[in-house]
Amino acid sequence: MKSESAAIDIPESSSVAKGKAPLIAVSRNERGGYRKGIAIFDLILRLAAIATALAAVAAMGTSDETLPFFTQFFQFQASYDDLPTFQFFVIAIAIVGGYLVLSLPFSVVAIVRPHAVGPRLLLIILDALALTLNTAAGAAAAAIVYLAHNGNSNTNWLAICQQYGDFCQKVSGAVVASFLTVVIFVFLIVLSAFALRSH
Numbered sequence: 001m002k003s004e005s006a007a008i009d010i011p012e013s014s015s016v017a018k019g020k021a022p023l024i025a026v027s028r029n030e031r032g033g034y035r036k037g038i039a040i041f042d043l044i045l046r047l048a049a050i051a052t053a054l055a056a057v058a059a060m061g062t063s064d065e066t067l068p069f070f071t072q073f074f075q076f077q078a079s080y081d082d083l084p085t086f087q088f089f090v091i092a093i094a095i096v097g098g099y100l101v102l103s104l105p106f107s108v109v110a111i112v113r114p115h116a117v118g119p120r121l122l123l124i125i126l127d128a129l130a131l132t133l134n135t136a137a138g139a140a141a142a143a144i145v146y147l148a149h150n151g152n153s154n155t156n157w158l159a160i161c162q163q164y165g166d167f168c169q170k171v172s173g174a175v176v177a178s179f180l181t182v183v184i185f186v187f188l189i190v191l192s193a194f195a196l197r198s199h
Helices: 004-063 082-110 117-152 165-197
Strands: 065-070 074-080
Touching: 004 082, 004 117, 004 165, 065 165, 082 117, 082 165, 117 165
Parallel strands: none
Antiparallel strands: 065 074
């Protein structure tokens, strides 16, 4: 009887082990699907960030305006390259846009291999650096745009937006687009953090 009871116990333990294996496989599949969904959303956000960064560069780069009146010696013109801050803005946002384009293959790898940690870790580090550069450029340009709209009576800086309306409209739109890119970067970093946390 003892040998029979031992023979019965062995199949029971194996059946319990067989019953647990599919449950572990299902949980891994669920986590893989969760990470894949995050990676797909990450790719969509990167495409949106590319669009906003390109819009910011295009708006700032085409912000030249010449007033219809001029004198014999002066022509009244406003352009982004008259101000070093706006030049820095164009260069910095162009670098950010170029990085976003180059980051697309890594985002695709994260979709194909949702369990891979390396691409996600690289993206979160580079995203943080790009966010810093983007924020610095946007904040510096926003300060100049504020002066263009309101001036500063203490330093005798006159508001020029009453004369250069199109110029101010374009540079203001460029600053807004750059801050939209900043917001998208924040979401990208949060998504990457969630993806890394689930590993």
